[in-house]
Amino acid sequence: MSVAVPSLEKELRARFGEELVLDGVPAAYLSDATEARGLRGRADAVVLPGTAAEVAEVVAWCYEHDAPITPRGGGTGFAGGAVPLGGVVLGLERLRGIRSIEPLLWRMEVEAGVTTAHVRRLARENGLLFPPDPGAAEQSQIGGNVATNAGGPHAFKYGVTGDWVNGVEAVVAPGELVAVGGAIRKDVAGYDLKSLLVGSEGTLGIVTSVWLSLAPAPEAVAPVVSLHAGTAEGCEALARVLGSGLPVAALEYLDAETVRRSAGSFPVPLGSGFLVLAEVDGSAEEVARLREAVLEAVGEDALSVWAPETAAEVASLWRWRDGVSLAVQVERGGKVSEDIVVPFDRLAEAIEETLAIGARNDLAACSWGHAGDGNLHSTFMIDPGNEAERSRADRAAEELFDLAVRLGGSISGEHGLGLVKGGQLERQWSPAAFALHRSIKSVFDPKGLLNPGKKR
Ligand SMILES: Cc1cc2nc3c(=O)[nH]c(=O)nc-3n(C[C@H](O)[C@H](O)[C@H](O)COP(=O)(O)OP(=O)(O)OC[C@H]3O[C@@H](n4cnc5c(N)ncnc54)[C@H](O)[C@@H]3O)c2cc1C
Structure with a gap:
């Protein structure tokens, strides 16, 4: 989108002062976590209001001057939502009250x-x-x-x-x-x-x-980690946990390819296989009972089981889990990772298909995610500087979105559409539902200046 004001930064500085409008556009404001797939935007100015009233004044000014606005939080999004396509980056980082x-x-x-x-x-x-x-x-x-x-x-x-x-x-x-x-x-x-x-x-x-x-806050938490021979066996263990009616707080999985790439930083020596992580919480008494029940459900055919007991062990497990995305990324320096959702009973199929899509597009692939919610992080490894790999990964992502829709799921379970899933919603929704979606946007934002090019 072109910007109506010739020197946006200069005009904004004149109106809002140097405290709110940065001198130049630092590179950090042009990307988010999709940088690993080579995405970088452009902007004419970065504005950092310090109060809600200042945000309102900046938006009013931009709206009057037809300047597009890209709101920016921490820049950790995986959909390119905070990647600007010109105009003003409006950072919320000073609103810390x-x-x-x-x-x-x-x-x-x-x-x-x-x-x-x-x-x-x-x-x-x-x-x-x-x-x-x-x-x-x-x-x-x-x-x-x-x-x-x-x-x-x-x-x-x-x-x-x-x-x-x-x-x-x-x-x-x-x-x-x-x-x-x-x-x-x-x-x-x-x-x-x-x-x-x-x-x-x-x-x-x-x-x-x-x-x-x-x-x-729950009095106690207890995670149980088990390794299984393959996707089929791991998904059967997940189904046993769910089917047993245990009120687990988290039910996660890592396929064998993800385990291979992230096992090095696991808190204790970890073998190979498909990993299931189930955590229960509640009163100490309840947690002790639920933990035994989870151990029984996953233990049936597990290759190995680890049930950390101390708070430090539990913390180190979740620190490792938070780092899985990065551990996978370091292999090639970049990755295209999508967050499709499928009905729980189609999870094994989606996990296997992710690998098949990777193979068809000549890309190493793996997946992990929030199994209980049927939410996969299906991932294709790339060198972000390799254009051919990037476009093969984009093709793989398209196949993944088709898969999600075909299995009765959704193209996004948590990262949103942002920039990277532009045009995909139309494939998932009926024309009438999609038209409503567009109408809502035009009611809220008649000039189309709020984060243009996103969530469409
Ligand atoms: C290692 C890692 C792990 C992650 N794990 C998860 C996970 O488990 N679950 C999950 O859901 N996500 C996860 N994410 C993705 C990301 O952290 C989330 O999407 C997060 O909510 C983005 O917040 P942010 O402040 O970084 O937003 P940004 O990336 O800055 O922006 C995201 C979107 O929100 C808009 N936005 C930001 N702030 C505002 C505002 N104040 N008003 C209006 N619009 C705004 C932006 O325009 C953009 O469209 C992960 C990311 C990384 C890097």
Whole structure:
């Protein structure tokens, strides 16, 4: 999209001053986690407002001057949503206020730029839990989590970010600060505008603050890790856990190819095979009982089992799990990783098909993910500097999206459409549903200036 203002940065500096508008456009504002697949955008200016009122003023100015706006959180997105295609990058990193925290009422209100890890730490320090746990928590921001409706391993029991959002304060076109919901736990008064903003990837409004629900922290947690001979055996173990009715908090898998690439940093020596990770939580008594039941369910045909007992061991297990994505990436320096979802009973098929798609496109492939939610991170390894590999990986991703739709699933379970899945929604949804999607965008953003080129 072309920018109507010839020297956007100069004009913005004149209007908002040097404190808000950076001198030049640092490279760090032009990419997100899709850099590993070679994506890099362009921008004319970077603006870093410090308050919600300033966000509203910047949006009003941009809207008046037809300048596109790309909201940016921590830049950890895997869909290229924060990769700008020209115009203004609006970074939320200075909105770091904790507006309120009320442990006895199980709630807090925080500004968009507070990191996910900080929100989780604040909850924990007050004996509470903020369950959403996307893997780049030290860098991602709560505003970015809300904008992508981020999930994570514990979404299986606790749901995704949106399930913990009671209210959203956002700047909508042409520069109005609005609040929907708030410090209330129920609200069916109007259309669910809050939920429209959640997961809208910066295309309907800029989130400036959110009211979050918290839960009492469980007294104990107990993960169980088991290795199985192959995908079929691993998926049978997963099905036994699910079918036994055990209320597991997280139910994860790594296929054998992912285990091979990440075993080196596993907290204890790990063999080869298909890995299942099931975690239970609750009171100490309940956890002891559930842990035995999980051990029985996965143990039936497991090659080996590890059930860490100390808090340090459990922490090191989850640190390793957070690092799996990077461990896989280092092999070739880059990867194209998509986050399709399939019905649970089609998981084994999707895992095997990921490998077959990789082979057809002459790319090493693997997958891991949130098995309980049927959510795969299907991954193709590439050298980001190799154009032929990049385009083969794009073709592989297209095949993956076809697979998801064919199996009755979705092209995205947690990363969103962003830039990289442009045009895919139309293949998943009926024409009438897709037309509604487009109409909603034009009602919120008649000039099409909010994160253009994304979520379409
Ligand atoms: C190692 C690693 C592990 C990950 N694990 C998970 C996981 O388990 N689950 C998961 O869901 N994701 C995961 N992710 C992806 C990513 O962390 C999430 O999508 C996260 O929610 C992005 O937050 P962010 O602040 O970095 O947003 P950004 O990447 O900056 O932006 C993401 C999108 O949100 C928009 N946006 C950002 N802030 C705002 C705002 N305040 N208002 C409006 N729009 C905004 C942007 O325009 C963009 O479209 C992982 C990423 C990495 C690198």
